[in-house]
Amino acid sequence: MRSDGHVLDRLLQIALLLQHDMVESLGRVGLTPARTHLLWEVHHRGPSTQQALAAALRVTPRNITGLVDALAAGGYAERRPHPNDRRATLVTLTGLGAETMKGMAAERERLAAELTDGLDESELVQLGRHLDGIANRLAGMIESPHGDPALQ
Amino acid sequence: MRSDGHVLDRLLQIALLLQHDMVESLGRVGLTPARTHLLWEVHHRGPSTQQALAAALRVTPRNITGLVDALAAGGYAERRPHPNDRRATLVTLTGLGAETMKGMAAERERLAAELTDGLDESELVQLGRHLDGIANRLAGMIESPHGDPALQ
DNA sequence: TATTGTTATACTCTATAACTATA
DNA sequence: TATAGTTATAGAGTATAACAATA
Numbered sequence: 065m066r067s068d069g070h071v072l073d074r075l076l077q078i079a080l081l082l083q084h085d086m087v088e089s090l091g092r093v094g095l096t097p098a099r100t101h102l103l104w105e106v107h108h109r110g111p112s113t114q115q116a117l118a119a120a121l122r123v124t125p126r127n128i129t130g131l132v133d134a135l136a137a138g139g140y141a142e143r144r145p146h147p148n149d150r151r152a153t154l155v156t157l158t159g160l161g162a163e164t165m166k167g168m169a170a171e172r173e174r175l176a177a178e179l180t181d182g183l184d185e186s187e188l189v190q191l192g193r194h195l196d197g198i199a200n201r202l203a204g205m206i207e208s209p210h211g212d213p214a215l216q
Numbered sequence: 217m218r219s220d221g222h223v224l225d226r227l228l229q230i231a232l233l234l235q236h237d238m239v240e241s242l243g244r245v246g247l248t249p250a251r252t253h254l255l256w257e258v259h260h261r262g263p264s265t266q267q268a269l270a271a272a273l274r275v276t277p278r279n280i281t282g283l284v285d286a287l288a289a290g291g292y293a294e295r296r297p298h299p300n301d302r303r304a305t306l307v308t309l310t311g312l313g314a315e316t317m318k319g320m321a322a323e324r325e326r327l328a329a330e331l332t333d334g335l336d337e338s339e340l341v342q343l344g345r346h347l348d349g350i351a352n353r354l355a356g357m358i359e360s361p362h363g364d365p366a367l368q
Numbered sequence: 369t370a371t372t373g374t375t376a377t378a379c380t381c382t383a384t385a386a387c388t389a390t391a
Numbered sequence: 392t393a394t395a396g397t398t399a400t401a402g403a404g405t406a407t408a409a410c411a412a413t414a
Contacts, residue, residue: 068328068329068331068332068335068340069325069328070344071328071331071332071340071343071344071347072324072327072328072331072332073328074344074347074348074350074351075227075230075231075234075331075347076234077351078227078231078347078350078351078354079227079230079231079234079235081351081354081355082227082228082231082354083231085354085357122236172224173221175224176220176221176223176224177220178353178357179220179223179224179227179350179353179354180220180223180224180350181353182349183220183346183349187346188220188222188223190342191223191343191346192222192223192226194335194339194343195223195226195227195230196226197334197335198226198230198331198332199226199229199230199233201330201331201333202230202233202234202237202331203233205237205330206233206236206237206240
């Protein structure tokens with residue numbers, strides 16, 4: 065009997081393999097996973113405050129400080145003053161950072177195509193819908209953990 | 217247009233969310249991902265030398281020393297002398313360690329059921345087949361071992 | 369008073385290299 | 392000489408707490 069346990073097993077295996085693959089390709093560019101994740105987020109959101117990045121990456125603001133420090137030292141990103149709020153900074157990509165993200169996006173497109181090679185369009189759509197559902201359920205669980213106690 | 221890029225996006229999102237969920241549930245037991253991974257490995261292999269565990273987890277022997285120290289301090293595992301080789305130790309689970317692994321397996325079953333709730337059996341089978349294909353392609357691209365419950 | 373980012377401190381995971389006790 | 396595990400050291404990622412500047 066092949067039930068839901070099989071789906072979770074596969075998803076966990078795929079998560080591990082994807083992580084492995086991503087880390088390998090990062091090593092070639094000299095970036096760590098956490099720093100690349102931040103870079104990727106800025107690449108997609110545009111210049112962002114560190115608070116926004118902390119929320120997006122689900123880590124503490126203090127953590128963002130260290131990652132941005134390292135990315136700035138490596139020439140991938142820089143801090144710019146926020147136009148309206150002098151407390152905040154806008155993390156932006158440098159030319160090197162933007163180039164690096166473009167290369168990564170291209171590599172990711174190749175990977176995406178390779179992973180679903182052989183599926184026709186309707187299968188692709190259905191698979192996408194199922195993954196949407198799973199992602200939504202997971203996101204819901206994390207937002208509101210079960211058994212959530214009296215929060216003191 | 218929803219193409220293969222969407223599938224990879226979702227898989228990456230799910231990988232991130234699963235990791236978060238697993239780490240959260242571990243926190244309630246007082247275990248970290250790396251320590252749980254080691255515990256899980258011993259649970260499945262039986263008493264093992266630290267060298268064997270280093271190979272299984274693909275980390276350095278020095279790393280295993282620290283993880284076993286922490287697990288022993290927490291009462292989850294203990295070191296026993298190797299019967300034939302006085303240089304080596306056998307890492308074994310305590311009662312608490314074994315109980316904890318059983319509880320995690322149960323929690324994982326609940327999660328699996330919740331994630332695919334609402335899918336009928338044929339959808340489940342098809343989703344499983346598609347994920348099989350993706351996992352196989354990924355594994356082919358990389359050289360990688362079996363899965364683990366802690367995603368690390 | 370609340371928010372943004374930082375300094376200070378600490379823990380976990382990981383690695384390399386040198387050392388010890390055995391084999 | 393080779394192997395099993397540990398001590399020593401280091402860097403990355405993460406967290407909490409206290410603080411400064413600004414809103």
